[in-house]
Amino acid sequence: MSNPTNKSIVARALNNPRVQGFLMLLVLVLVAVLSVAQQFPWGVTPTNASPDIFSAERAMTHLPAIASEPHPAGSKAQEKVRDYLVTQLSALGLEVETQPFASGENVVARLRGGDSTGAIVILAHYDSTPVGSGAADNGAGAAALLEVLRALAAGPLPRNDVIVL
Numbered sequence: 001m002s003n004p005t006n007k008s009i010v011a012r013a014l015n016n017p018r019v020q021g022f023l024m025l026l027v028l029v030l031v032a033v034l035s036v037a038q039q040f041p042w043g044v045t046p047t048n049a050s051p052d053i054f055s056a057e058r059a060m061t062h063l064p065a066i067a068s069e070p071h072p073a074g075s076k077a078q079e080k081v082r083d084y085l086v087t088q089l090s091a092l093g094l095e096v097e098t099q100p101f102a103s104g105e106n107v108v109a110r111l112r113g114g115d116s117t118g119a120i121v122i123l124a125h126y127d128s129t130p131v132g133s134g135a136a137d138n139g140a141g142a143a144a145l146l147e148v149l150r151a152l153a154a155g156p157l158p159r160n161d162v163i164v165l
Helices: 006-014 017-037 056-060 076-091 135-154
Strands: 095-101 104-111 119-122 161-164
Touching: 006 017, 056 135, 076 095, 076 104, 076 135, 104 135, 135 161
Parallel strands: 119 161
Antiparallel strands: 095 104, 104 161
């Protein structure tokens, strides 16, 4: 009896329906992983990046002020967050106002465009639940909004106005 060669072992394995199914599944999983991986950033732009570029690290510097404690609508803690947002947006040279409503205040700011034919609105809410600090809902969104406006104000003016709500 002779020993089968490596080629014949591989050939028999590749003709096995179970092996073929496993290889097909492996290829599908690899394609899925590579497709999904493209949707996620590999790194975060650091704080020392050019001022006209969005930096997630710079955005995150706002989160301790926005989400240090629960700040539900109408609370004193929410007023502190509102004041922080107004101060940050004003420091960027934006036109800032607050608009009262039933249980709190909207903060509205405008970055004037260079040759405006209209405006876009970007928004995030800055209240939290009574028991959570709101870091994920929606403190991170408010922090990102501040960084977007900072980067826009640092670069060439956009054509149209940008309104922050």
